[in-house]
């Protein structure tokens with residue numbers, strides 16, 4: 001037994017016998033998640049537009065003409081309401097039923113799904129229970145309350161919805177993969193001139209690479225999900241039982257494959273959080289004309 005586990009327990013919030021820097025992890029988690037939440041709310045939900053790089057911007061924040069690029073910011077994908085955007089499902093700027101006085105972005109209709117997937121993720125639960133609720137702040141560190149709610153009572157019972165958000169997350173991953181593929185399909189030539197007759201050509205810019213990397217990192221996070229692991233093989237009681245053996249062997253192979261991602265779920269969670277946030281930020285900065293995307297071919 002290590003000296004750490006043998007240390008006598010002390011009572012009271014923050015009380016501990018630990019001498020290591022136990023508070024660094026929760027603090028870094030708090031800062032990282034806060035930065036992401038502030039970005040998602042303040043920039044994406046309440047700053048309309050800038051989810052794609054259009055020609056001749058006529059909006060308030062425009063910084064001159066930008067070369068058109070086939071990118072769609074991931075926080076706005078799928079783009080249900082997008083006016084005349086080639087990414088839009090419905091060629092309107094907002095739904096008719098939305099109150100006129102309330103700001104609208106298409107991201108408001110969809111972000112509940114990826115946000116819900118992360119919010120109810122088993123890893124993130126551990127991370128924000130510690131970093132935001134100090135419940136407890138870390139192992140062997142005193143917490144601020146005596147009672148224990150657990151996750152089999154309201155309100156935390158709602159965390160069980162994670163398995164359903166997982167299905168939505170897989171769908172969103174497919175949409176983002178399509179967007180990454182579409183980011184190779186340019187309406188302009190290498191010099192940024194629109195192709196005649198609305199034509200397109202294969203191309204690649206820095207944004208294309210970011211979108212592809214983002215999809216790969218999100219796939220690493222999604223396919224390492226505990227609910228995916230249960231779905232593909234974890235629900236079987238026996239991988240080598242005589243009945244239904246083929247199905248269970250396939251399940252075992254899939255389960256082993258998912259387990260590889262699951263073993264590094266925390267790392268995938270942070271890397272994919274960064275790539276999705278940065279890809280979104282990059283495209284919006286280019287869309288506002290503050291950054292210029294580099295076309296590789």
Ligand code: FES
Pocket residue numbers: 117121122123124162166221222224225226227228265
């Ligand atoms: Fe983390 Fe499902 S457990 S995404």
